[in-house]
Amino acid sequence: MKGTLAAMRTITAPLVAVVLLLGCWQVAVMVADISPFLLPRPTVIAHSMWSNREVLFDATLSTATAALAGFALAALVGIIGGSVIAAVPVLRRSLYPLATILQMVPLVAVAPLLVIWLGFGLPTAIAASAVVAVFPVLASTIDGLRSVDPGLREVFLLAEAPPWTRWRKLDLPASIPAIVTGLRIAAGLAVIGAIVGEFVSGYGGSRAPLGIVVMTAMREARTELVFGAVALCAVVGFVLFGVVSTLGWLLLRRWHSSAQHELE
Amino acid sequence: MNSAPEVVCEALSRRFPNGVCALDKISFRVPSGGLTAIIGPSGCGKTTLLRIAARLDQSTEGQIRCVSRDGTPMLPRAGQLAVCFQEARLLPWRTALENVALPLELAGVDRAERRMRANRVIHAAGLDGAQQRMPAQLSGGMRMRVALARALVTQPSVLLLDEPCSSVDEFTRMQLDEEIRRLWQASGATTILVTHSVSEAVFLADTIIVMEHGRVHATHTVELPQGGRDRTSLAFSQEVEFIMRTLACAAGVARR
Numbered sequence: 001m002k003g004t005l006a007a008m009r010t011i012t013a014p015l016v017a018v019v020l021l022l023g024c025w026q027v028a029v030m031v032a033d034i035s036p037f038l039l040p041r042p043t044v045i046a047h048s049m050w051s052n053r054e055v056l057f058d059a060t061l062s063t064a065t066a067a068l069a070g071f072a073l074a075a076l077v078g079i080i081g082g083s084v085i086a087a088v089p090v091l092r093r094s095l096y097p098l099a100t101i102l103q104m105v106p107l108v109a110v111a112p113l114l115v116i117w118l119g120f121g122l123p124t125a126i127a128a129s130a131v132v133a134v135f136p137v138l139a140s141t142i143d144g145l146r147s148v149d150p151g152l153r154e155v156f157l158l159a160e161a162p163p164w165t166r167w168r169k170l171d172l173p174a175s176i177p178a179i180v181t182g183l184r185i186a187a188g189l190a191v192i193g194a195i196v197g198e199f200v201s202g203y204g205g206s207r208a209p210l211g212i213v214v215m216t217a218m219r220e221a222r223t224e225l226v227f228g229a230v231a232l233c234a235v236v237g238f239v240l241f242g243v244v245s246t247l248g249w250l251l252l253r254r255w256h257s258s259a260q261h262e263l264e
Numbered sequence: 265m266n267s268a269p270e271v272v273c274e275a276l277s278r279r280f281p282n283g284v285c286a287l288d289k290i291s292f293r294v295p296s297g298g299l300t301a302i303i304g305p306s307g308c309g310k311t312t313l314l315r316i317a318a319r320l321d322q323s324t325e326g327q328i329r330c331v332s333r334d335g336t337p338m339l340p341r342a343g344q345l346a347v348c349f350q351e352a353r354l355l356p357w358r359t360a361l362e363n364v365a366l367p368l369e370l371a372g373v374d375r376a377e378r379r380m381r382a383n384r385v386i387h388a389a390g391l392d393g394a395q396q397r398m399p400a401q402l403s404g405g406m407r408m409r410v411a412l413a414r415a416l417v418t419q420p421s422v423l424l425l426d427e428p429c430s431s432v433d434e435f436t437r438m439q440l441d442e443e444i445r446r447l448w449q450a451s452g453a454t455t456i457l458v459t460h461s462v463s464e465a466v467f468l469a470d471t472i473i474v475m476e477h478g479r480v481h482a483t484h485t486v487e488l489p490q491g492g493r494d495r496t497s498l499a500f501s502q503e504v505e506f507i508m509r510t511l512a513c514a515a516g517v518a519r520r
């Protein structure tokens with residue numbers, strides 16, 4: 001009972017803030033008489049979202065699919081690749097600095113290349129999402145694996161555990177806090193990558209994703225629809241981030257201090 | 265009949281690449297089933313010696329080996345030689361029971377049997393009721409008990425204890441020493457105990473080796489019955505005093 005009450009309070013505070021902000025926006029636009037082309041009122045945006053609900057629903061589904069698939073790909077490649085790089089000294093020396101530097105490269109600029117390789121459509125959006133999201137996972141996996149307590153390593157060394165067993169029972173579980181941090185960053189980036197991928201790969205039709213809806217609405221000067229689509233992009237990001245955070249918390253709550261106060 | 269091997273250390277030296285000589289031609293032997301305590305100041309090479317015995321480090325000269333009862337040399341397999349480190353070194357994501365069962369799990373023992381054997385040592389180590397607790401929920405003394413239980417779960421014939429009580433208070437240390445004594449006697453393992461505490465050494469050991477600068481400074485046989493050593497008895501204090509004097513001589517601070 002106490003937990004539910006605390007959880008309700010956690011949710012209520014930001015909700016009230018959002019409502020207040022929207023209210024201020026509404027009043028400000030009305031008082032200052034700003035053109036709806038520049039900044040439509042929240043009520044207008046809401047109305048437009050409702051009347052375009054079918055298009056927006058399909059678009060959200062498309063973008064969510066791309067972001068989720070890109071995120072999953074990034075997680076898989078990041079964790080496996082990071083484990084291999086951390087395990088092989090030659091790779092660690094050569095590829096680890098590279099992975100850190102590559103994080104600085106604005107990878108969204110690679111998106112047009114992906115169109116050349118994968119064509120116009122969902123695969124490009126997935127690939128763009130994965131490319132942007134993979135490096136935080138890779139870097140945090142390597143960091144996590146490198147900082148496994150050498151004392152615990154010795155416990156496994158004494159038991160003459162083979163490397164694969166040690167990875168499964170020591171290295172991976174010990175790195176989960178770091179990997180979860182990387183995955184949380186990747187969740188946000190995966191949505192950005194997917195939308196950039198959609199911008200450049202421009203696939204339309206009945207299942208046009210949010211990125212395309214944003215572009216089309218902009219060209220048609222329907223600012224309220226741009227806002228609506230952007231809001232749904234944010235929702236996709238929130239949901240993905242929320243799912244990853246919750247899964248991370250479930251994995252860590254029994255032993256890791258980072259999960260002890262998460263829900264307060 | 266005890267089948268534990270004798271541990272023989274022959275002219276063992278360890279020089280680190282930076283020129284520091286941690287061990288300088290150390291020789292001693294621990295008889296089958298015996299408990300030898302190694303005592304000395306920090307940095308005298310105690311821990312290095314134990315690490316070489318556990319094959320976590322290598323000697324530059326000489327060797328430390330196990331000789332079985334019939335005189336043949338033996339190389340302990342995983343599980344036959346166990347180490348209890350200075351820190352408990354538990355996996356924080358596993359319960360006490362799962363931590364204790366880890367060596368059995370790594371040796372491929374099936375689930376039902378490792379549960380049974382782990383529960384048996386947990387009981388012996390006085391940890392009943394703590395099976396499902398996480399290491400973070402245990403006190404320092406309890407964590408050391410779990411580490412001790414984990415070391416003993418494979419029924420090793422050689423046991424290496426590296427200052428197992430250095431992180432707990434004096435009160436808990438005395439209780440843990442009782443536990444160590446019972447568990448060691450029940451296991452029959454040939455044991456080397458590295459410690460800072462003179463009273464702990466006198467309480468547990470048959471033989472005490474005082475080390476200094478990587479050498480054996482003195483070897484002393486504790487003339488007390490293994491069964492009922494009483495920390496409050498006169499004989500016990502005399503032994504402690506004798507070792508203290510030896511340490512003071514080694515440290516160059518003895519006054520006569």
